[in-house]
Amino acid sequence: MVVWRREQSHMSQPMILEQPSDAELMARVREGDREAFTDLVDRHKDAVVTYLVRLTADRDRAEDLAQETFLRLFRSAGDYVEQGYLRAFLFRIATNLVRSEERRAKRLRLLMPFLPRPEHTEPAAPSGMLRREMHREVSAAVANLPLRYRVPLVLHEIEGWTYVDIAQELGCREGTVKSRVHRGRQQLKEKLEPYWNGGTAWKTTG
């Protein structure tokens, strides 16, 4: 952020204000500073919403879970140990929220097997919008992967994390992460193959 300030000699000089780091903001949040918390939310909300949309393919649900993620961040600020990467901590909270929700839904389905299983689909795109249809199908296919493949696949392929970072975040070995990403890719390919036109273009539907 750059602020221009007039000096008495009528020469303007830029004054660069540094943004406080995540670590500095979290230190203030631990003391209950709402303003610092607001800054953190504004800084990371898009990334968290994007991550949750990738995991759920449900925009409304992703927004709700993202809000819950930040609430948990505030309430657990006292337990937060500064390791220099707040976004990873937020993604971990978000992943756990998705996992809890899916487990709850699974238990409910066990009790009432006649309940329809929710299919992860986004609203139908207007006809002729090939790219949006492709995004919709890919999003739905990702969201329908088992969570143990979905999370490392999204973190690696979409968020650009390394296998080492993912392994550290998930608390497993690097080899396990590679295996899960590979299996996630295989399952995605199977789901998307009907739409793939010989490796050259996306097939139109209808």
Place this chain on the structure above:
Amino acid sequence: MEDHRLGDLLRELPREQARPGFTARVLHRLDAPERRRSIPRLALATVLTVALAVTAGLLIDARRNALESSRAEKALAEIRAEHARLEREVRELSDPPSVVYLGGNEDVDLVLDLGKVRGSEGATPAAYHGETF
């Protein structure tokens, strides 16, 4: 589909933006009491109904079992009594008679009381005794 093409497809997915008012909603929820997760009412009602039906079925089954058990016990007692009576009759039939009718005439009946016959000194031919008549 090659891995790199799949990766391209995934990375082409649009980045999302939080809806306007997102931060305000978070702050509002921070001040609101923590909301409980609500189980859908229909689901809850169904689960409760199923639980009640299962419990009722188990109670009815237990009551039926108790009735059948008491009937079975009564029948068993009757069988045991009948068995004891039959045992008694069989014992009576197998026990030897205590008196034997030897004969008689119009005036005298000759009856031998086996209970008074001594075992080794029971009836023996006269020649076995020392005295003769």
